[in-house]
Amino acid sequence: MTNGYKLSASTGIHRGDRDYQQDQVILLSHARVSGCILAILADGMGGRSGGRKASDQVMMTAKQLFERYDPRRDESEETLMQLIQEAHTVIKLTAISSEEEPHSTVAAFLINAGGDCHWAHAGDSRIYHFRGDKFIKRTMDHSYVQALMTRGELTEDQANFHPQSNILMGCLGTESDPPVEFHCISKVEVGDTLMACSDGIWHYFTTAEIGSILSTLSAREASEFLIEKARERARGTGDNLSLVIVKVEPLEVAP
Template sequence: MPFILETCSAQHIGDRDEQQDRIGLFAHPTRKGALLAVVADGMGGHTGGALAAEQVVHSARTNFVSSALEAGEIRDILAGSINDAHAAIRLVHLTSEQEPHSTACLLIIHHGKADWAHCGDSRVYHFRSGKLIAKTWDHSHVMNLVKEGYLTEAQAREHPQKNLLISCLGDEAPPQIEFGSADPLAEGDSFLLCSDGLWAYFSDQELGQLLSELSPREAAERLIQGARERAAGRGDNVSCIVLRVKYVAEQRPVPPWRRTPPKQAE
């Protein structure tokens, strides 16, 4: 069944001096209905973080548009994009005095399904009619403690080391890459890609409710506004991409014998 993909992307500099997040939404040049969404949160001092995040978006777009998007190669595209960006960021580190790093989360809609990959603590959420179906787990110290049962997610949000990453692009070690998928897409599916400047201020339930009740544009506006209010003057860069699947009823052709004949001129 055909579907419409509604999308919106939004950013705010927060209370920082520089916007180091980068986002991107790209349609495939030849594959109808195929779309790439990217969110990257750059780190590394003046301009360095922004350059690292830009490299993530550039590598992802380059790999996406140059691929035929065969079903068996999607994860290779996602992993290749992250690894290519990592290599380029490491090269900047080796040839300059900067130490740029970045997170990465990528999602590809194709062939009626969605595939995603991430590294770091930018997140991908998948909701269906407001219910959380899947989300990425941050490559961070506190989320490892959550997995091991030492902390709850609520406690992790208040932990003093909540921003300590154990993997990101630009480190000496290769990036850890985790994958997820939704196959097939269904009516009511919504996806949220965002940096920690947004998800840090919302519960999963709040996110699901907003995405199910509002249009992508309205949801993005509400999320940015809510993050800014809850940050209370101490907010990080905020970035998000919202995608919603809306199925369209197929129009069956009217049989010839049911068609109304044209009126004859008198």
Template sequence: MPLTIETCVARHTGDRKEQQDRVALFAHPTRPGMLMAVLADGMGGHTGGAMAAEQVLIKAKQNFESYAPQSETPEHLIASVIDEAHVVIKLTRFTSEQDPHSTAVVLMLQPGRVDWAHCGDSRLYHFRGSELVSRTQDHSLVGELQRKGKLDEAGALRHPQRNVLLSCLGSEQPPRIDHGKQAPLVAGDSFLLCSDGLWAYFSEEELGGAIAALSAREAAGVLIDHARERAGGAGDNITVAIIKFVEAPAR
């Protein structure tokens, strides 16, 4: 059956003084049916984090617009965005007084398939209806403890070192890049990209339920409002991108 998409991106500064997250959706300028979503959570002192996150978006747009599917794979394109943004962010350390770093989540839609990759603890969730199909695994200390069975989800949210990343863009070590894909796509598939300012306050069931029941725009608004309430005046920047696949209306 023919599909169409609903999309929304949204941000909230939370209780921070500065918005250091960045998010964007953009279509390919010449190839119909191709879309890229990118989200980055910047870190690194005043303006440094925002500058790092901005570099992720700039590099994503540049590389996506020059994508040549005859000669490169989706995995190669998405990895190049993260790798090259990492190099640029490292170089900015020599031209500024900050120590900039960023996470990255990059998703690319082509007709019939979605590919993605991430580095850090910003997440991508794939839901089918309200059910979770998969989500990215955090490159963080608590994420590693969870994978080893030493910490559960509730303990991870309370852990005093929950913000310690094991990999990110701009660090001394090359970024760790994990890939995922989904093909074919069906009505009811949805993808949520979000920073930890959002996912830290929700179960997977809550996220999937809201996205399945509401439009992309409505779901983004509801999730941000609830995250703000649950943060209790101590919330981080909140950033979200939602892509929903729905049946195309009959002509």
């Protein structure tokens, strides 16, 4: 809890219609600084064991770095970059030793006690920022269809049903370094919601739908509803699903 607001949060994960779970998600509270949290999500790829090894490595790296993270040193972006680079390197080494092809997306956001929020991502797992039900910003996927959308060759609706929507232009564990993009919210406000999710979630919703759901439901209710509705809309063909929601809420004033 920090001055002026409180944070409520929820994570959710489901295997979907796949035989195994390769998504991983975690929400960490800083051990020494109240109100400082790190949310991280990874969508692993590369076969049953390869994808899970990759997403597990992202989680392990995040935990280790956040334990050492000092919020007073203003190194949020550097910490997120180190997380991605270290996880990328270890995933590549795993591929060499196991003769598998593990890869993973990553979407992470860090909220400091002062209210500043920093995010970073690589791949097509997304981070959304809403203020109430108003859409503020989301990450841009490192994918083939996102490149077509950016060039104006596809609408968002067309992209969701494009036959090559699963082709990534970059992620962790590949030969080349992953594309990493950062964003900073100088200060979160009461009414803000941040959500990171894998494509097993966002593929089935419009941005307006997500904003409506996040603004009207609690973090726990929203996570349960989004997973349930995505499962329903997948009609038996759903991917792994994972998400983490953090809501900035007003402090309760004692009478």
